[in-house]
Structure formats: structure tokens, C-alpha cells
Amino acid sequence: MTIRQTRRGCLQECLLGCEAPDEFKWFDKTNGNYELFATSLEESECLPRVCCGGCHEFTMVAKEEGTGDEILTMHRPWACNAGPCKCCCYQKMSYSYQGQSLGEMEELCWYCVPRMQIKDETGQPIYKVHSPTCCMGMCVDICAEGNPCFGKGCCKVPFYIYPAAQTETDNGAPFVGKVVKVPKSWKVELFSDSEAYDVEFPKDASSVQKALIAGSVILINANFFENENENSG
Numbered sequence: 001m002t003i004r005q006t007r008r009g010c011l012q013e014c015l016l017g018c019e020a021p022d023e024f025k026w027f028d029k030t031n032g033n034y035e036l037f038a039t040s041l042e043e044s045e046c047l048p049r050v051c052c053g054g055c056h057e058f059t060m061v062a063k064e065e066g067t068g069d070e071i072l073t074m075h076r077p078w079a080c081n082a083g084p085c086k087c088c089c090y091q092k093m094s095y096s097y098q099g100q101s102l103g104e105m106e107e108l109c110w111y112c113v114p115r116m117q118i119k120d121e122t123g124q125p126i127y128k129v130h131s132p133t134c135c136m137g138m139c140v141d142i143c144a145e146g147n148p149c150f151g152k153g154c155c156k157v158p159f160y161i162y163p164a165a166q167t168e169t170d171n172g173a174p175f176v177g178k179v180v181k182v183p184k185s186w187k188v189e190l191f192s193d194s195e196a197y198d199v200e201f202p203k204d205a206s207s208v209q210k211a212l213i214a215g216s217v218i219l220i221n222a223n224f225f226e227n228e229n230e231n232s233g
Contacts (some may be wrong), residue, residue: 002027002034003217005195016060024218026062038062038071040218043191044181055081055091058138060218072097074215076222085111093219095212102208105129105216112138114224117164118212125164126209129179129216132160136171159220161202161213175204179217181225194223 007025021042028036042057057078062071073096080089090107101121108115112132118127132144145156161177163171169175180198197217201210 001200001201001215002029003126003199005221008147013164019159021058022060022221024060028213030127033112036065038064040072040074054078058222072102072215074218076219080232091219091223093215094214095215097211099159103212105212105219108177113140116216116219118161118209118216120208120212124194127164127177127213128166128169129159130169132158132172132175133170141172155183159216163202177205179213179220180184181220195221 003028004025006025011035021044023042024040025036026038026040028037029035040060040062040101042058042060042170044056055078058076060074060076060211064071066101075096076091076093078079079091080086086107087109092104094104094107095102103118103120105116105118113130113133115128115130117125118129132141133139134141142155145158157180159179159192160169160175161179162173162175166173178200180200182196182198191224197220199214199217205213
């Protein structure tokens with residue numbers, strides 16, 4: 001599965017200086033082909049988007065392509081931006097379908113390496129999510145997906161998914177799924193998609209758990225890459 005942030009509103013941003021709401025296209029990859037099956041558009045107020053881009057509240061509904069039917073609703077309340085560490089005021093995102101809660105994703109207490117968890121509708125943790133680490137879990141392993149670099153957008157940035165019950169998730173520990181921000185060329189960023197994420201689900205994940213993992217892309221983008229886009233625009 002691939003989720004791509006579009007350049008919707010780029011003229012609004014460039015000409016008027018007003019931050020446009022985010023839009024994402026959701027693609028299913030079958031036999032090497034990408035099939036668009038859903039689109040999600042951020043619903044938020046203009047002033048918070050402009051003044052609090054990295055932490056503003058928003059709601060986003062993924063709607064089925066062609067019918068416009070709801071697939072997944074995501075809500076992110078206001079919370080402090082991600083930083084070098086976090087011990088309170090955690091970022092979170094709740095997920096629902098037709099008004100019924102499916103679960104949520106929330107930051108954990110962390111330093112150096114952001115750590116999050118996905119919980120079901122009862123609040124029971126299902127998955128842990130964080131980037132691959134080295135140095136006893138103190139640093140992000142930039143070589144985990146190959147081709148390490150330090151420039152924006154030219155290397156893969158992974159977030160690995162581990163079972164909540166797995167105690168050791170650092171230093172090359174096995175993972176069951178992943179969300180990877182994939183590299184792109186300047187032509188892609190300028191003329192089509194702003195960010196792109198590939199998602200690999202755990203083999204035993206249910207349809208609801210897959211929805212929660214797919215929705216985690218939106219929170220990961222908002223926390224760690226949205227400000228990057230704004231600063232580079």
C-alpha cells in the first residue's frame with residue numbers, strides 16, 4: 001500500500017501565503033500496479049494551520065474513490081510539537097468508522113528516538129512504532145533501509161512496527177511491518193506528490209488493524225515531515 005501527499009493548494013500557498021489543508025491519495029499495490037482507492041482531505045481552520053502548523057488540530061476522512069463513502073476518520077487534537085524528547089503532552093490521533101471508535105495512536109515517553117504505540121478501541125496496546133535504532137537504542141539507524149544520506153527527501157526514512165508484547169525492539173530487532181517515507185526527485189516534489197509513504201502490514205493484521213496502521217501515516221507526516229515541507233516551500 002502507498003499513501004501520497006499531493007500538492008493540492010500549492011498556488012494558494014505560493015501566491016497568497018496561506019497554508020492549504022493537506023490532501024492524501026491512498027493506493028493499493030497489486031501486481032506492481034498502483035490503484036487509487038481512497039482520498040483524504042484535512043478539515044481544519046485556516047488560522048491554526050498558519051500559526052501552529054506542526055501541532056494544530058484537524059480531522060481527516062478517507063473516502064472511497066468513486067462512491068465517496070467513509071473508509072476511516074482520523075482526528076488529531078492539539079498537542080506540543082515533536083522535539084528531541086517527550087515526557088508529556090503527547091501527540092495522538094484517534095481513528096473511527098461511522099462514529100464508532102477503532103483505536104488510536106499516541107506518543108510514548110522518549111528521548112532521541114521518537115516512540116509511539118497503536119491501541120485498539122479498548123485502549124489495549126497492539127503495536128509499538130519507532131525508527132530502527134543502533135547504539136543501544138540511543139540513535140536512529142540511518143543505514144537500516146540502505147543508501148544513507150543527510151539531505152531532505154533523498155533517502156528512505158522508516159518507522160518499524162513491532163508487536164506490543166515484544167520487549168526488545170532496538171538494535172536490529174525483528175519487526176512485523178513498516179511505514180517508509182520513500183525518496184523522491186525534485187520533479188516529483190514540485191509537480192506532483194509532496195511526500196510518499198509505503199506501508200507493509202503485519203501478516204496476521206486484521207482489516208481494522210491495517211486501517212490503524214495506514215492512518216498512522218497521517219500522524220507521522222504531521223509530526224515529523226509537515227514542518228519540513230513548510231520550511232522548504
